[in-house]
Amino acid sequence: xxxxxxxxxxxxxxxxxxxxxxxxxxxxxxxxxxxxxxxxxxxxxxxxxxxxxxxxxxxxxxxxxxxxxxxxxxxxxxxxxxxxxxxxxxxxxxxxxxxxxxxxxxxxxxxxxx
Amino acid sequence: xxxxxxxxxxxxxxxxxxxxxxxxxxxxxxxxxxxxxxxxxxxxxxxxxxxxxxxxxxxxxxxxxxxxxxxxxxxxxxxxxxxxxxxxxxxxxxxxxxxxxxxxxxxxxx
Numbered sequence: 200x201x202x203x204x205x206x207x208x209x210x211x212x213x214x215x216x217x218x219x220x221x222x223x224x225x226x227x228x229x230x231x232x233x234x235x236x237x238x239x240x241x242x243x244x245x246x247x248x249x250x251x252x253x254x255x256x257x258x259x260x261x262x263x264x265x266x267x268x269x270x271x272x273x274x275x276x277x278x279x280x281x282x283x284x285x286x287x288x289x290x291x292x293x294x295x296x297x298x299x300x301x302x303x304x305x306x307x308x309x310x311x312x313x
Numbered sequence: 314x315x316x317x318x319x320x321x322x323x324x325x326x327x328x329x330x331x332x333x334x335x336x337x338x339x340x341x342x343x344x345x346x347x348x349x350x351x352x353x354x355x356x357x358x359x360x361x362x363x364x365x366x367x368x369x370x371x372x373x374x375x376x377x378x379x380x381x382x383x384x385x386x387x388x389x390x391x392x393x394x395x396x397x398x399x400x401x402x403x404x405x406x407x408x409x410x411x412x413x414x415x416x417x418x419x420x421x422x423x
Contacts, residue, residue, distance in 0.1 A: 203356075232410070240398070242357065242413040255410055289356050301347070302411060304356030 202226050203305035205290050211311045212280055219276045220308045222290030230254075231273040232291040232302065233265060242289070248273055280312045316340065317401045322418040331388040333417050335401030338382040343405045346377060348386045350397040351416070357400065360386065391421045 203224045212218050224231065232255075233245040247255035251267040262278045273290060290305040318336040325331040337346060347362040361368055361375045363384070368375045374387040388395055400416040 241415070242351075242400075244410045244412075247410060257410075291356070301359050301362065302357075303359065307354075307356050 203290055203292055203303050205288075205305040205308050207308060208306065209309050209311075211313065213313055214280055214282060216280050217276070217278045218280060218310070219274055220288055220290075220310070221272070221274045222305055223272050224290075224292040224303070224305075225271065226292055226294075226303060228292040228294050228303070229270055230293045231267065231270075232293075233273065233275050234289040234291060234304075236287045236289065236307070238286070246273075246275075277310075280310075282312050285310055285312045316403050316412070317414055319399075319401055319414065319417045321415065322420070324420050324422055325388075325391050327393060327421050327423050328390055331391040331395065331419060331421070333386040333388075333399050333401075333419060334383065335386070336383045337401070337403045340381050340403050341405070344403045345405065346375065346381075346384050347402045347404060347411070348373070348375065349400045349402065349411070349413075350395075351400070352394075352397040357413075360399075391419075393421050393423065395419065396421045 206221045230249045232247045234242055235245050236242045244257050245259045246265045248267045264276045267273045287307045287309050289307045291302040293302045345362050345364050348360040349357045351357045361370055361373050363375045377384045398416040398418050400413050402411050
């Protein structure tokens, strides 16, 4: 029944490793997002995809590469992890580009880079 | 940058109405006011939004001033589970992204 799900919920890894976070929504929405919430609790958008097309890239380092295999999935791959990547990453979705700011968020993935 | 200003924290007694203010003096004519909340360790949750008129749903009421430069989110009978950070966000109908500010940390006390 979960509308927006993310895996894993927790991810602990060493600096320099490559890791992926997966997101799936079963709401039939066209638009999906990745947000990052740092230790100071600021929540900032990273990427947005609409119908598998990238529409927002908020000056995120190239080490971060989102991939949308279909409308229901938006995965985030991170190369060469750095200490500063430690944060909680949230996936979100909304019905469409003209549907306003009503977004539905996943439970988050807490990434810890050691 | 967030276009809204909110008090950093507020307290409210359980069972009372919680009134959370938000200033958005630079809001444009086509921009809506959205409210989200984030309960500890969870993803943000949509609460309500409005353009000009006051709005009510099963979670809350939204009162927008006539000049639209400020608004108030009202939780009519606050419970302990309403303890969260509440975010007030402005954006147009086709807003591509939500810009979160620091929000108001609301604590409901027994």
